[in-house]
Amino acid sequence: MPKKLKANERDELLGALRGRFDNNMHRHQGLKWDAVQAKLVAHPDKLWSLYEMERTGGEPDVLAHDNGEYVFFDCSAESPKGRRSVCYDRAALESRKEHLPENTAIDMAAEMGIELLSEAQYRELQKFGIVDAKTSSWIKTPADIRKLGGAIFADFRYGHIFIYHNGASSYYAVRGFRGALKV
Incomplete structure (x- = not known):
C-alpha cells in the first residue's frame, strides 16, 4: 500500500517546499514552482518521501531537471x-x-x-x-x-x-x- 500524507501534512509540506524554492532560485534557475507542484501533486508517494526528507531535517529542494523529472536533494547546511x-x-x-x-x-x-x-x-x-x-x-x-x-x-x-x-x-x-x- 502506497504511503500517503494527510491533506494538512501535504499542504504544510508544499508550503515549506515552495518557500525554500522561492528563497533559493540560484539552485533551479529557469524552473517554475507551478510545474514542480503539479508534478508533486500527481505523485503522492513522492510527496510522502519528501515529507520524510523534511521531517528528518534534510530541507529538500529542487537541484536538477532531468528527462522530465525534477530531482530533489537534501540541502540542509549539515547532515540531516x-x-x-x-x-x-x-x-x-x-x-x-x-x-x-x-x-x-x-x-x-x-x-x-x-x-x-x-x-x-x-x-x-x-x-x-x-x-x-x-x-x-x-x-x-x-x-x-x-x-x-x-x-x-x-x-x-x-x-x-x-x-x-x-x-x-x-x-x-x-x-x-x-x-x-x-x-
Whole structure:
C-alpha cells in the first residue's frame, strides 16, 4: 500500500517546499514552482518521501531537471539531524558485535523512498552552497569498496570537498546521509 500524507501534512509540506524554492532560485534557475507542484501533486508517494526528507531535517529542494523529472536533494547546511549515528548498510550493522546503531543509511533511505547521493551528486550540491562543514554524510559506495568492508563519506573542510573511506560498520554522532529523489 502506497504511503500517503494527510491533506494538512501535504499542504504544510508544499508550503515549506515552495518557500525554500522561492528563497533559493540560484539552485533551479529557469524552473517554475507551478510545474514542480503539479508534478508533486500527481505523485503522492513522492510527496510522502519528501515529507520524510523534511521531517528528518534534510530541507529538500529542487537541484536538477532531468528527462522530465525534477530531482530533489537534501540541502540542509549539515547532515540531516534525524539521520545521523547510522552505519552504512545492513551487512555492516550485522557485523558489529556490540554498540549497535539503531539503523543504517541504506535501510533508512529505502524506507523513505530515496537514494543516497552519489559522489557526483554530492559535488554538485556543494556548488550551491557549502554543506557538511561540521558534519559528514555517507554517500553511495562503489561495490568493489563495499565488498572489501569499506564505505565512503564526504564533507567540506579547509575550503575543499573531501571524500573519505571508513569501515562500513562505523558510525558517529555527526555522520548521517543525504538523499536524492526524482519526481
